[in-house]
Amino acid sequence: MKVLVRAFAKFRDIVGEKTSLDLKEGSTIRDLLDAISASYPELGADLLSSNGAVGDGVTVLRNRKGLDVPDPKKTILEEGDEVALLPPFSGG
Numbered sequence: 001m002k003v004l005v006r007a008f009a010k011f012r013d014i015v016g017e018k019t020s021l022d023l024k025e026g027s028t029i030r031d032l033l034d035a036i037s038a039s040y041p042e043l044g045a046d047l048l049s050s051n052g053a054v055g056d057g058v059t060v061l062r063n064r065k066g067l068d069v070p071d072p073k074k075t076i077l078e079e080g081d082e083v084a085l086l087p088p089f090s091g092g
Helices: 010-015 029-039 041-047
Strands: 002-007 018-022 059-062 082-086
Touching (some): 002 010, 018 029, 029 041, 029 082
Antiparallel strands (some): 059 082
């Protein structure tokens, strides 16, 4: 299945603004983050924490909505989903 990934700020500098990934049916947000981390190792530490959760301060949107479930292994993707990755923001 194809999933569109949109990256913002420093993630966009590495991945590009948008890219399409081919994933197996039943893949989860975690599977997608693993695939991105394998293709772009410099993002691995930012995207996923050591316990497998989404990295600190990283925002993941699925179809322009925030994830309701903090465990990325529990959110199953579907054909045509759009996943946005936003790095931690700071400032004020």
